[in-house]
Amino acid sequence: MTAVVLGVDLGTSAVKVSAINKRGEVVAQASESYDLQQSHPGYSEQNPEDWVTQTTKAIRELLKQSEITAAQIEGLSYSGQMHGLVLLDEKNEVLRPAMLWNDTRTTKQCQEITDKIGDKFVDITGNRPLEGFTLPKLLWVKENEPDIWQQAKTFLLPKDYLRYRMTGNLAMDESDATGTVLLDIKSGQWSKELCDELGISLSMCPPLIESIEYAGNISDEYQELSGLSTDIKVFGGAADNAAGAVGAGILSSDKAMVSIGTSGVVLKYENDTQKEYRGVVQYERHAFPKKFYSMGVTLAAGFSLSWFKKTFAPDESFNDVVASAGKSSIGANGLLFTPYIVGERAPYADVNIRGSFIGIDGGHQRYDFVRAVLEGIIFSFEDLIKLYQQNGADFDTIVSIGGGAKSPLWLQIQANIFNCKVVSLENEQGPGMGAAMIAATGLGWFTTLTDCAQSFVHYGKAYYPVADQAEKYQKIYKLYQQVYAQTKPITAGLLEQRRSN
Numbered sequence: 001m002t003a004v005v006l007g008v009d010l011g012t013s014a015v016k017v018s019a020i021n022k023r024g025e026v027v028a029q030a031s032e033s034y035d036l037q038q039s040h041p042g043y044s045e046q047n048p049e050d051w052v053t054q055t056t057k058a059i060r061e062l063l064k065q066s067e068i069t070a071a072q073i074e075g076l077s078y079s080g081q082m083h084g085l086v087l088l089d090e091k092n093e094v095l096r097p098a099m100l101w102n103d104t105r106t107t108k109q110c111q112e113i114t115d116k117i118g119d120k121f122v123d124i125t126g127n128r129p130l131e132g133f134t135l136p137k138l139l140w141v142k143e144n145e146p147d148i149w150q151q152a153k154t155f156l157l158p159k160d161y162l163r164y165r166m167t168g169n170l171a172m173d174e175s176d177a178t179g180t181v182l183l184d185i186k187s188g189q190w191s192k193e194l195c196d197e198l199g200i201s202l203s204m205c206p207p208l209i210e211s212i213e214y215a216g217n218i219s220d221e222y223q224e225l226s227g228l229s230t231d232i233k234v235f236g237g238a239a240d241n242a243a244g245a246v247g248a249g250i251l252s253s254d255k256a257m258v259s260i261g262t263s264g265v266v267l268k269y270e271n272d273t274q275k276e277y278r279g280v281v282q283y284e285r286h287a288f289p290k291k292f293y294s295m296g297v298t299l300a301a302g303f304s305l306s307w308f309k310k311t312f313a314p315d316e317s318f319n320d321v322v323a324s325a326g327k328s329s330i331g332a333n334g335l336l337f338t339p340y341i342v343g344e345r346a347p348y349a350d351v352n353i354r355g356s357f358i359g360i361d362g363g364h365q366r367y368d369f370v371r372a373v374l375e376g377i378i379f380s381f382e383d384l385i386k387l388y389q390q391n392g393a394d395f396d397t398i399v400s401i402g403g404g405a406k407s408p409l410w411l412q413i414q415a416n417i418f419n420c421k422v423v424s425l426e427n428e429q430g431p432g433m434g435a436a437m438i439a440a441t442g443l444g445w446f447t448t449l450t451d452c453a454q455s456f457v458h459y460g461k462a463y464y465p466v467a468d469q470a471e472k473y474q475k476i477y478k479l480y481q482q483v484y485a486q487t488k489p490i491t492a493g494l495l496e497q498r499r500s501n
């Protein structure tokens with residue numbers, strides 16, 4: 001009987017469960033999606049119960065479709081969408097829908113934090129107070145939903161809630177906890193100073209654990225629901241970008257990671273907290289104990305493509321829509337797209353900016369628009385790559401993960417725009433693989449995550465920049481760079497007008 005671990009990747013669009021053996025081979029996978037509620041501009045919520053129901057469905061499906069039995073599964077861990085606020089009452093029941101990482105209603109609370117704490121906030125947390133993070137969401141509920149706030153006894157992040165429902169134990173791992181911006185990034189402890197200054201009781205903050213730390217066994221209750229065995233050991237897990245970096249083998253500063261999920265991320269490994277990005281990019285504790293990473297986030301990367309597909313090609317597959325961009329040319333026949341369709345986080349922290357297509361011509365076809373979307377997303381990453389290069393980054397390889405890495409055309413566009421070698425993983429499930437690696441290391445199959453990476457991380461095809469195409473893209477990128485500043489006042493005015501409707 002071959003032993004396996006389960007990696008549960010709780011994304012924004014879907015949960016993906018992967019069973020992985022001791023050689024790091026994916027032996028079974030199942031996925032279930034859930035909805036995102038966006039009732040007003042800037043609002044983005046999910047129902048935590050949907051995560052539990054859909055994860056359970058995916059686990060049952062995996063057991064049904066594959067040869068794997070519950071007895072073969074020795075351990076389980078998680079990768080989770082970051083920052084989402086799950087508020088619980090004294091019975092650990094959910095008080096309101098979860099406010100997600102791309103929910104940007106909290107500008108006022110961010111300003112209040114800045115007014116009270118000033119520059120010290122970055123010194124403590126490694127980050128600026130931005131709308132997507134958990135702390136401003138806590139303050140929003142406190143100010144706008146006092147009845148709910150009164151009942152709130154603790155808060156969790158999405159995958160921590162799922163872990164709670166599978167084990168019965170409350171905990172948050174340090175890598176995800178940094179993303180709340182209530183953690184002292186250097187000590188890895190909740191910041192009493194911030195809690196006191198901002199009127200949040202320290203007792204609301206859940207117990208902290210490391211990513212590879214044992215967090216309990218599958219509970220009797222969850223065994224009933226899922227068919228999993230109560231012998232399965234569950235480990236802390238990590239923020240999806242930390243888990244993605246583990247699964248992509250980002251263990252040193254010569255490699256960077258790009259992830260196209262619902263969001264988009266450019267991520268760099270950091271040995272310590274000495275780099276001074278002053279919050280322009282995020283600084284987070286890693287799943288590797290006492291290590292760190294920094295990252296810049298494009299709020300709507302995969303989301304821009306899925307919005308386009310849903311709106312203009314609802315009956316076609318992602319593969320077909322993306323492949324159609326091959327009929328267009330470099331630069332989408334003179335069409336530019338900026339992916340700011342839900343605002344932006346880095347390098348422009350601006351919740352009011354919105355996206356645009358620039359240069360629409362009577363001759364443009366739908367495939368030019370698809371190409372412009374694919375290219376615009378990668379130009380937004382190039383803004384971050386350039387920022388890292390200006391800060392002395394020395395990576396020579398970019399590992400590309402997430403749903404966007406399924407497309408060879410898009411991977412080649414990445415290599416050309418970044419003018420750098422881009423490699424994919426054999427299996428594009430970087431965060432799911434990272435979650436499984438955390439379980440494998442927690443179980444003691446490997447001494448460290450680094451040892452585990454040597455066996456588990458398998459790179460797939462490499463994409464190299466094509467010189468004349470890379471050159472064309474650098475010229476177009478210079479035009480792209482002008483769009484933010486020039487469209488800022490126009491899109492802010494349009495948003496104002498939309499909000500008043």
Ligand SMILES: Nc1ncnc2c1ncn2[C@@H]1O[C@H](COP(=O)(O)OP(=O)(O)O)[C@@H](O)[C@H]1O
Pocket residue numbers: 010011012013014260261262263301302303304305306318319322402403404405406407410
């Ligand atoms: N065949 C495909 N080719 C390229 N991109 C794709 C394809 N299928 C899905 N995507 C993109 O991948 C995104 C989802 O990626 P995923 O990593 O699963 O996201 P999340 O973890 O946020 O749920 C979608 O928003 C879509 O833009």
Ligand SMILES: O=C(CO)[C@@H](O)[C@H](O)COP(=O)(O)O
Pocket residue numbers: 011012013080081082083101102132179240241260261262263264265282297
């Ligand atoms: O906000 C961030 C990171 O700071 C996002 O990256 C979320 O963690 C969601 O990730 P995906 O569902 O897009 O993978």
